[in-house]
Amino acid sequence: MHDLPLVVFTILSQLILGGFVTLWWIDRKKTRISRKTGLLISISFLILGGVSLLVSMLHLGQPFFAYRAILNFGVSWLSREVTFYGAFVGLILAYTWFWYKDDRAKRSTIGWITSSIGVVAIFSSAKIYMIPAIPAWDGVSTLFAFFLTSILLGPLFVAAILAIRGEVNINISGLSVLTLAVTAVVMAGYFSSLLAGLPEAVETARLTFNHIFFWIRLVTFAAAFTILFLSYKNSKWQNVKIYSVAFAVLLISEFLGRVLFYETAIHL
Amino acid sequence: MAKKLGFLVNIERCIGCHACEISCKSFYQLEPSMRRRTVRELPEDLVGSPVRAFVSTACNHCDEPACQKACPVGAYTKRDEDGIVVHNQELCIGCQMCGKACPYGVPQYNPVKKKMDKCSMCYDRLDVGESPICVSKCPMEAIEIVDYNEVQPSGTVSLVPTFADPSITHPTTQFILPKPGKQFRRA
Numbered sequence: 297m298h299d300l301p302l303v304v305f306t307i308l309s310q311l312i313l314g315g316f317v318t319l320w321w322i323d324r325k326k327t328r329i330s331r332k333t334g335l336l337i338s339i340s341f342l343i344l345g346g347v348s349l350l351v352s353m354l355h356l357g358q359p360f361f362a363y364r365a366i367l368n369f370g371v372s373w374l375s376r377e378v379t380f381y382g383a384f385v386g387l388i389l390a391y392t393w394f395w396y397k398d399d400r401a402k403r404s405t406i407g408w409i410t411s412s413i414g415v416v417a418i419f420s421s422a423k424i425y426m427i428p429a430i431p432a433w434d435g436v437s438t439l440f441a442f443f444l445t446s447i448l449l450g451p452l453f454v455a456a457i458l459a460i461r462g463e464v465n466i467n468i469s470g471l472s473v474l475t476l477a478v479t480a481v482v483m484a485g486y487f488s489s490l491l492a493g494l495p496e497a498v499e500t501a502r503l504t505f506n507h508i509f510f511w512i513r514l515v516t517f518a519a520a521f522t523i524l525f526l527s528y529k530n531s532k533w534q535n536v537k538i539y540s541v542a543f544a545v546l547l548i549s550e551f552l553g554r555v556l557f558y559e560t561a562i563h564l
Numbered sequence: 565m566a567k568k569l570g571f572l573v574n575i576e577r578c579i580g581c582h583a584c585e586i587s588c589k590s591f592y593q594l595e596p597s598m599r600r601r602t603v604r605e606l607p608e609d610l611v612g613s614p615v616r617a618f619v620s621t622a623c624n625h626c627d628e629p630a631c632q633k634a635c636p637v638g639a640y641t642k643r644d645e646d647g648i649v650v651h652n653q654e655l656c657i658g659c660q661m662c663g664k665a666c667p668y669g670v671p672q673y674n675p676v677k678k679k680m681d682k683c684s685m686c687y688d689r690l691d692v693g694e695s696p697i698c699v700s701k702c703p704m705e706a707i708e709i710v711d712y713n714e715v716q717p718s719g720t721v722s723l724v725p726t727f728a729d730p731s732i733t734h735p736t737t738q739f740i741l742p743k744p745g746k747q748f749r750r751a
Binding site: 356357361367371373375427428429 | 630634636667732
């Protein structure tokens with residue numbers, strides 16, 4: 297599949313943004329996270345960021361000239377995405393350095409800047425696809441989908457690592473259940489608009505409903521919702537296994553959803 | 565005042581011989597899967613009564629080119645002197661975003677060069693007073709280059725079936741539709 301690098305890049309970049317904001321938020325709330333754990337999570341974002349950048353280059357015909365992609369910043373959303381995402385990963389490096397130095401004040405400041413740049417990067421990423429030439433992409437649902445992936449995967453990733461490390465046991469289930477409910481509403485709105493739209497949009501909906509990935513995505517989505525809802529209702533379900541399983545199931549669900557996003561897009 | 569060059573495609577004259585398509589492909593030595601110009605058959609009910617009609621399309625050198633806005637390296641420029649949208653392959657990194665963003669799917673990926681490619685309206689030939697290859701090779705003289713700032717041909721349309729909504733990028737290409745009942749030249 298030609299767009300697989302973009303599937304991996306978009307999912308990873310969104311996961312990193314959600315996770316980074318979660319780590320920064322927990323840390324600035326004076327909740328005690330050990331230096332070792334903070335450093336571990338921060339380094340994991342750095343590695344994932346590096347991997348995502350490398351993978352995104354596989355999509356290019358000329359990957360060694362990828363640096364040129366910042367040249368049209370004034371006009372192109374792709375150029376803006378590359379610039380802001382590059383800055384985001386660079387700032388995570390600085391943030392990681394302040395975990396290494398155990399300087400909480402500087403971490404807090406640089407974390408705020410990094411989070412803001414990350415949000416702009418994902419916003420730019422969504423804007424790339426909001427083009428009239430592909431009706432299925434040209435709507436606010438693309439923007440929602442990208443940020444909802446961030447909110448679904450990022451906090452769960454951090455919660456799972458914190459639980460594995462036996463540190464701050466954050467109750468992430470409520471946020472995840474709410475985000476899943478919003479995602480379900482956005483998905484329903486998205487498919488309604490496709491079915492009421494241009495013939496190319498209707499064709500996208502038809503291709504999606506006939507794709508096995510769509511049904512696996514629905515099942516995994518429902519499974520993650522059930523697990524996290526039980527976790528929200530029962531504190532005994534807020535542990536390493538639950539968060540890890542929920543994260544893994546949601547990662548599969550989001551990955552399949554993103555594959556469909558690219559695979560079923562019909563050009564005018 | 566600067567020129568605004570665009571193609572004027574006379575569907576009434578086109579016999580669907582593909583000479584424009586093949587001569588362009590041959591002149592620019594494009595890879596087998598690539599075309600800078602394509603000829604398609606149009607629906608029979610194009611003008612009410614049944615007609616057999618073809619349309620030849622290439623880059624529309626739009627007033628607001630989506631390719632130019634999408635390209636992250638600035639490989640697309642719209643020439644000030646005549647409005648031709650030119651793609652600089654030296655800069656292109658083959659991200660293919662221009663192909664996605666163009667409502668007409670004009671820019672194509674060259675699988676050998678691993679860069680994008682599109683019609684340049686043969687601007688290097690125009691600059692020395694020659695016609696584009698497609699214009700010069702059409703046996704029916706069905707393709708013309710018109711300065712739309714100079715003349716506004718009557719009876720033209722900017723939208724034909726299979727062509728995307730012109731309000732998105734404001735393409736310069738105009739078409740002359742076939743006249744019902746005058747079907748003596750069809751192949």
